[in-house]
Amino acid sequence: MTRRASEPVNGRRRSTIREVAERAGVSVATVSRILSGDYPASPATRKRVMRAVEELDYVANAHARALAGTSAKSIAIVLNSVISPHYAHVAQGVEAQTAVEGRLCLIGTTGGDAERELAMVKFMREQHAEAVILVGNVVADEKYGKRMSQYAHALTAIGSRLVLCGRPPLGPDVPAVVVEYDNAGGAFAATSHLLSAGHERILCLGRRPGHTTQDGRVAGYRKALAAHRVPHDPALEVEGTTMEWHEGYRMMKERLATGPRDFTAVFALNDLIAGGAYRALAEHGLRVPDDVSMVGFDDLQPSLDLNLTSVHLPHEEIGRTAVRLALEHEARGGTPPHVILGTHLVIRDSVRPRVS
């Protein structure tokens, strides 16, 4: 005996609008209209329909609804991982704004794998997402540019859009909305803060050439040095593979193991790195801020824990903005917007004037 695949193993079948109509003694169309909102039905009919809906515990089939016509659409967000606090905050912003706009939020993670990213974008396209928001740091090489351009065109072709969140713009002919942080500006402020306190040998932790986020922050670091006429020593820029706690720990550990302590301050490219470096310093008997000054970037949990002066990024704001712009752009059309969100330094207690 064969059973239709759609039938549940146990329990009743999902009730349809037809059954509601039958029970209420009206036509399917009437039920649909009454449930869709403002339809001038007679109170008696409306009541009968509502009762039938209650009794059958009816909920509309979103797929059928989407297929038939106007449907509450959805916004998709695709990110590397949701456990990174930074991404989590962005995701929160996206989710919140999505709810405000009356949409559903689909989420997918890629683990940084381009293959999975492609699959995700296709998946979201199948789901008719109104917009696909790609968030996060990335290697902006040629292949990347081509891939994004392809996404952008494919999505635009079907009336959806691509939103790049925390990624650099692609080019004038690629129809993608872009929302990013002023990484360089934040790094400039952070570094300037240390320079103003008299520090000149500032260790920069976590650079990773080719990665847009890190590149922007390092650029700000260098610009601040230049602005203060402090010589730039490339040896003070330490390279890291990821922006995680353990990398911060490793970088500082190695630095302290292999050479003299030739720096008086640390600029960590994010708070996680700062946290790891902090621990490594502590293990060498060096305290922040008494022995070493430190500034982080992100203003997330580690800043709170360590009382770290850090560059505040409007994480949730960027997520909300991404959704807002995507929807506005959808309505208005025209050239896709590109906004850069500002940052500001949050002063805590991890920087001391340099004793000379």
Place this chain on the structure above:
Amino acid sequence: MTRRASEPVNGRRRSTIREVAERAGVSVATVSRILSGDYPASPATRKRVMRAVEELDYVANAHARALAGTSAKSIAIVLNSVISPHYAHVAQGVEAQTAVEGRLCLIGTTGGDAERELAMVKFMREQHAEAVILVGNVVADEKYGKRMSQYAHALTAIGSRLVLCGRPPLGPDVPAVVVEYDNAGGAFAATSHLLSAGHERILCLGRRPGHTTQDGRVAGYRKALAAHRVPHDPALEVEGTTMEWHEGYRMMKERLATGPRDFTAVFALNDLIAGGAYRALAEHGLRVPDDVSMVGFDDLQPSLDLNLTSVHLPHEEIGRTAVRLALEHEARGGTPPHVILGTHLVIRDSVRPRVS
């Protein structure tokens, strides 16, 4: 002039299977079968179809697909907020396992609002989610139980299921899968660790009667005291409103302001609270672990930052398990499973033997 609502403002229309069929010179059915996988089409036909798909950049309409027949279904996760690191890790686990099982992951947040939770469950029901995973701490009062029971039955009726993640079970007649942590066990271990180090006056930070998570942890704390025959002083249990950093800070701050320091160790009901308390202690010149010993709960970022001994929770594991059990249960039927995941203490450097 009227325009169909489904047409995009700019750009072409999404191409349909019909167009692909036409371009390939075959029937719609053939295209569908070729794209669905293993259909014994002649190589020539297959190639023609694939080329048409490429040229039109065709992707199937997931809604139509879902409506028509077997479709890749989805798993929904509903949580308070995604910025809480704990929830984020659980969400990550859910997302990962969902991907492994070839499903889509829908995510929604409620902000702890029962109203929004209800709306979310309805929404997910409309979307035909295979399972709805509710995660997080909760007040387990009567109203709550009734609400959950209603969800469980509504979902079961349509062949879906309710999964409670980190929440207590409801009762034998409520068809819900339950996955939770051994909160009491973890708290017992944490408190025992402090007791073994000679601490007897252990401040317990963050209790909140009625909230299941906190209740479980406090129960473990008390049980450990009893097991070590240390008198239980209710005055050492400090009540908090949330489990966040600022609450931890506030609680410790008030404690230090209003009375003598009559404790030598702190058991924080989670790491965030530990972090806040840590800062408050520091502001009073008290260091961890030299002056005060401390143990946290969750083993998340603050533990890393502060080198805190903490109870490790298998955050991602619980998410993955939730998905796995939901799907298994769907296939097998029977009484819904209930599993309790174990915890273990991660020793770092925040506890010192008490000097007497």
Place this chain on the structure above:
DNA sequence: ATTGTTTCAGAAAACGGTTACTGAATCATT
């Protein structure tokens, strides 16, 4: 050469809604 199997592909009926069009009452207007 005829028949019985395969192999491949088309026609058409679902799936569960929405909505344009239509029509029957009811009501207001002359």
Place this chain on the structure above:
DNA sequence: AATGATTCAGTAACCGTTTTCTGAAACAAT
């Protein structure tokens, strides 16, 4: 009383797939 306007509700076409049923070639076996 006849007509026009307005309300409310039904009919049926359509959304884009999947899938069952069916049929025409092509091939193998007698």
